[in-house]
Amino acid sequence: MSWTDVLIFVGAMAAIALALALVQRFVPHPNRAPHNEVAGFIFAGVGVLYAVLLGFVVVSVWGNVGAAEQTSFNEADSLGVYWISRSLPLPLGAQIERQTLEYAHVVESTEWPLMTRHQSSRRRPTWSTT
Secondary structure (H helix, E strand, C coil): CCHHHHHHHHHHHHHHHHHHHHHHHHCCHHHHHHHHHHHHHHHHHHHHHHHHHHHHHHHHHHHHHHHHHHHHHHHHHHCCHHHHHCCCCHHHHHHHHHHHHHHHHHHHHHHHHHHHCCCCCCCCCCCCCC
8 A cells, every 4th residue: 555545545535524524514404304214225235335346355355365375386386496406417407406596596585575565576587497
């Protein structure tokens, strides 16, 4: 959540409070009383719409969390090549082991801190799969 989001939220709440204060001040209670029953139905409808919207948001976020979890599991599983590289002949095995360790180090020291700030690295990897 950024400061812009907070300002928009606070501004909207202030505008609603101001509108409510103006209605309370300039529209007498006897003029508003006949509309109380209608307002109850409107609030119920808005409540149902909010509940449905909240349900969609929860399902969407849940799906995104599941996809991110699966991606991280796949990436961790692919680092298993490190153990395979130890049984390969020396020039190739040592190179794959070094590249795997370099990749893990870059992810831990560079990518994860950037991800906490919702950013990504533009750096191209120096290792290759060939």
